[in-house]
Every structure is written in structure tokens, then in C-alpha cells.
Amino acid sequence: MKHHNGRYLPQSSPSVSDHRSAMKEIARGQSLVTQLRAIVLPALQADQRCELVAQMFQNILDCSSKAITELQLHHQSDARVDDALVDDKKRVRKISSDDCVKEEGATSNPNHQHKRSRRSDDSVSLETPVPHYDGRQWRKYGQKHINKAKHPRSYYRCTYRQEQDCKATKTVQQQDDSTGTDHPVMYTVVYHGQHTCNENNGIDSGTDDSETNTPSSSDSRSSISTACTDLYDHQTSLNDNKLLEKSADMITKNCMYEPFDMTAFAPLDLDSWELDALLRF
DNA sequence: GGCATTTGACCAGT
DNA sequence: ACTGGTCAAATGCC
Numbered sequence: 293m294k295h296h297n298g299r300y301l302p303q304s305s306p307s308v309s310d311h312r313s314a315m316k317e318i319a320r321g322q323s324l325v326t327q328l329r330a331i332v333l334p335a336l337q338a339d340q341r342c343e344l345v346a347q348m349f350q351n352i353l354d355c356s357s358k359a360i361t362e363l364q365l366h367h368q369s370d371a372r373v374d375d376a377l378v379d380d381k382k383r384v385r386k387i388s389s390d391d392c393v394k395e396e397g398a399t400s401n402p403n404h405q406h407k408r409s410r411r412s413d414d415s416v417s418l419e420t421p422v423p424h425y426d427g428r429q430w431r432k433y434g435q436k437h438i439n440k441a442k443h444p445r446s447y448y449r450c451t452y453r454q455e456q457d458c459k460a461t462k463t464v465q466q467q468d469d470s471t472g473t474d475h476p477v478m479y480t481v482v483y484h485g486q487h488t489c490n491e492n493n494g495i496d497s498g499t500d501d502s503e504t505n506t507p508s509s510s511d512s513r514s515s516i517s518t519a520c521t522d523l524y525d526h527q528t529s530l531n532d533n534k535l536l537e538k539s540a541d542m543i544t545k546n547c548m549y550e551p552f553d554m555t556a557f558a559p560l561d562l563d564s565w566e567l568d569a570l571l572r573f
Numbered sequence: 574g575g576c577a578t579t580t581g582a583c584c585a586g587t
Numbered sequence: 588a589c590t591g592g593t594c595a596a597a598t599g600c601c
Binding site: 431 | 577578579580
């Protein structure tokens with residue numbers, strides 16, 4: 293890089309925006325892999341090859357997750373440097389408020405709801421026509437109308453938040469300019485935090501401890517219904533909840549085992565435009 | 574009855 | 588004061 297006076301500036305580390313766009317791209321890759329998996333796996337017969345393919349998909353997702361984690365670590369340290377350069381007062385306030393959060397978390401005073409922070413730093417967003425097929429199991433805990441947005445924002449947290457103290461959350465919001473009539477409805481999905489739960493609860497039961505944390509049947513049911521909640525909202529996709537469960541049942545029977553999250557199979561029941569959207573995305 | 578979802582209220586950050 | 592994130596009681600579904 294050359295400065296205007298002709299002298300070379302020291303090679304700087306990637307900027308915060310570089311990190312952010314890199315994380316975006318990786319997250320997009322994750323989304324694509326997840327969607328590809330949802331298409332490919334149901335088409336495979338339940339044999340060792342199927343298991344191998346599932347494991348490979350999971351390995352790819354694991355790699356990208358680790359990459360995002362690494363980027364986030366760099367991103368946060370860079371952001372701290374930026375803060376110091378930009379505004380010391382703000383930084384001090386930020387740190388002290390962080391301390392408050394930590395203290396509250398430590399004391400967990402039941403009389404106070406835990407402090408919330410508007411999280412923008414550790415989030416990764418992506419756009420997808422199928423916001424729920426990310427191979428994870430989520431539980432909806434809130435929905436809110438957002439200012440100047442046509443559609444409400446749904447709030448999800450990891451199903452295993454209580455059992456395994458997994459802090460991962462995500463928000464799903466239908467984009468304003470997607471009507472869902474002629475072209476696929478697009479959603480903005482923002483992921484906050486990293487999953488700390490045993491991945492086996494979601495997808496990769498191909499790994500060692502696959503029998504210890506398999507979700508109960510009710511959990512499977514919940515993940516399926518959660519995965520479809522927003523799709524039902526606009527009435528253009530699925531018209532019968534039972535159809536999805538029936539499909540999940542069929543797949544379970546056909547495969548004889550459950551190497552992946554059942555949500556991964558859900559697109560089998562998508563309407564043609566949704567499948568088309570998956571293929572084009 | 575047990576579970577997940579819905580929804581209004583509450584709270585914290587800006 | 589406004590906005591967005593979370594909580595928790597109410598509700599609905601299986």
C-alpha cells in the first residue's frame with residue numbers, strides 16, 4: 293500500500309470491515325453447505341456412503357465455524373484498538389458496563405433480569421430463503437415488530453441453552469422487499485454467539501458420543517415445528533404441519549438411523565418455488 | 574400433562 | 588424517549 297506522498301505505509305492488519313465481510317462470506321458458505329446437505333442427504337440411500345457424506349458435510353461446517361471463531365477473536369481485538377483510538381470515554385463506559393454484566397451474571401440476582409446488550413460485534417448475518425435449515429435446533433423465545441420493518445423479527449435460542457448452557461441465539465426476519473408470490477421470500481438471519489452445546493444434539497452424531505445426547509422424540513418434534521414456524525407465517529410454502537412430520541417419520545424409517553438433524557430433511561416437502569430457490573441460491 | 578409458541582411487559586442501550 | 592432483546596405468564600397443540 294502506498295501513501296500519497298510516495299512512501300510505503302506499514303502493512304496493516306485486515307480492518308474490522310475486512311473481518312466482517314470475511315465472516316459474512318464464510319457464514320454464507322455455511323448456509324449454502326447446509327442447504328446443499330438438505331438436498332443431497334435425503335437423496336442418498338441409508339448406507340455407509342450416506343453416513344460418510346453426512347460426516348463430510350459436518351466437517352466442512354465445523355471448519356467454517358472455527359474460521360469464524362478465529363476471525364471473531366481478531367475482530368474483537370481490532371475493535372478494541374479502534375475504540376482506544378476513537379474515543380477513550382466511550383471505551384471506558386463500554387468496559388465498565390461489560391463488568392456490570394459479568395458481575396450480574398456471577399451474582400445472578402433473581403430480582404433483576406440480566407442485563408442485555410445490543411450485540412453487533414459478535415454477530416454474523418446472512419440472507420437465505422430457508423432460515424431454519426442450518427442444522428441446528430432452535431427454540432423461539434420471542435417475536436417483535438421492528439421499527440420501519442414490515443415483518444416481525446423472531447428470536448431464537450439454542451434448544452440446549454438450559455441443558456448445556458449454550459449461548460447461541462439467532463434472529464430471523466423476513467425482508468421487506470420479498471413478497472413471496474412470484475419469487476422466494478428472503479430472510480435475514482443473524483447469528484449471535486457460538487454454539488457451545490454438544491453438536492451431536494444437532495447434526496454430527498457420526499462422532500464418538502452419539503448415544504449420550506440424542507434428543508428425545510419430543511425434541512425432534514419441536515425442532516421440526518420450530519423449523520417451519522416462519523414459513524407458515526406467509527402461507528406460501530407448506531399448507532399442512534403434519535405433512536412435514538410425516539415426511540420426517542418416513543425418512544427416519546427409511547434411514548433406520550438419524551445421523552443428522554431432522555430439520556435438514558425438511559426441504560423435501562418444500563413447494564416447488566422453495567426448492568427452486570434453494571437450487572438457485 | 575407436558576411441551577413449544579405467543580405475546581405483552583419489562584429492561585437496558587442509544 | 589425510543590428501540591430492540593429478553594422474560595414469563597398465557598395459550599395452544601400433541
